[in-house]
Amino acid sequence: MQGDYALGDMQMGETPELFNEIASHYDRWSNLLSGEGIRAWHHFAVDQMRLGPGLNILDVGCGTGTATRLMAKAAGPTSRVVGLDPAEAMLGVARKIVPDPESAPVEWVLGAAEHLPFADQTFDRVTAQFSLRNMSDWLEGLKEMVRVLKVGGRLTILEMVQPVTSLGALARRGLDAITANLSNDALVPYQWLGVSLQHAPTADELSWEAAHLGIGTITRHYWLGDLVAVVSGVRASDEVSSHQATQRGPVVWAIDGSVTALKGAAWINRFVASGTGIHLITIIPPKVRAEEVAETDRLFWSRQHRRAQALLDEHRFRCESSVLEGEPGPTMVRFLEDVHASMVVMGKKTRTPSADLWMGSVARYVFMHAPVPTLFVPTAESMD
Structure with a gap:
């Protein structure tokens, strides 16, 4: 089963426009810029999701569906997978790829993480893989992902985060050096890869916020020092938390x-x-x-x-x-x-x-x- 959902009157963020420009070659260049690491990281993150038959699975910021198809294959035909992304061109690429007949059916949904078009506690598994830092408001996106996750369901985030170790900082400097010098018209939007890290959390910040929203038993794994991280945990709560002296000058x-x-x-x-x-x-x-x-x-x-x-x-x-x-x-x-x-x-x-x-x-x-x-x-x- 495949379906398309419109955003109605919701305004799309600015970031999807960059991704619409690069949709046709996104997978190729993501692989090259990561030194082919992105494939291994996606496989590891999907393993952390602990997939099996009969699950409802949501991939937020699915892009061209590379990881979404891995999930569908791992979960099998009795599960249901939804791939959601705010960039229409990315979903256009995803829809053209013929699914494996032994995989779960995939619905491709046009939408934004900050306004997920699903009821509370709809999904057994929710993931965002290299999409969190591209959200216009990742805190709101995280809150929405927890909202639609069932109690006992697993949340898995794969992301480039702000490093706090020397090796991670060195890896980030290397990434900045590469992306800042991309000048070909077709590749200029990839400069966002380095710039977007300014708006990414550290792994500690991401884990703390997830825990504050009711995600427990959190595990973390790192690559490139701590530049790339997988943060995974289980929703343990049915409630999403909300978050003197007189001074002379301000x-x-x-x-x-x-x-x-x-x-x-x-x-x-x-x-x-x-x-x-x-x-x-x-x-x-x-x-x-x-x-x-x-x-x-x-x-x-x-x-x-x-x-x-x-x-x-x-x-x-x-x-x-x-x-x-x-x-x-x-x-x-x-x-x-x-x-x-x-x-x-x-x-x-x-x-x-x-x-x-x-x-x-x-x-x-x-x-x-x-x-x-x-x-x-x-x-x-x-x-x-």
């Missing part, structure tokens, strides 16, 4: 879109006195990229900034916000001086010291140069 809250940085809202809402000025600042790092990729990148940064604004108690604080472009560390220090800040709140990922040296640590730079006290919010802080 408290500056630095937002880079990461889960760690966003946790600063909880600290501000609880410990900063009512009436304090809060100034949100997002600094977009300079990029030498094709304009279409750079514009998509700016949209992601702006969207993350708006998400942070929504987390603050607007009735308690006087809020301002700024989105700037420049080298993050020096630009942040100059900004703190310009607004006469009394304090800066930042997230700090738990990278190893050598990883910080490879990737550069904005938190370290600000701590060393800021003219005001700096509060670092860890990935899994306790509010008790």
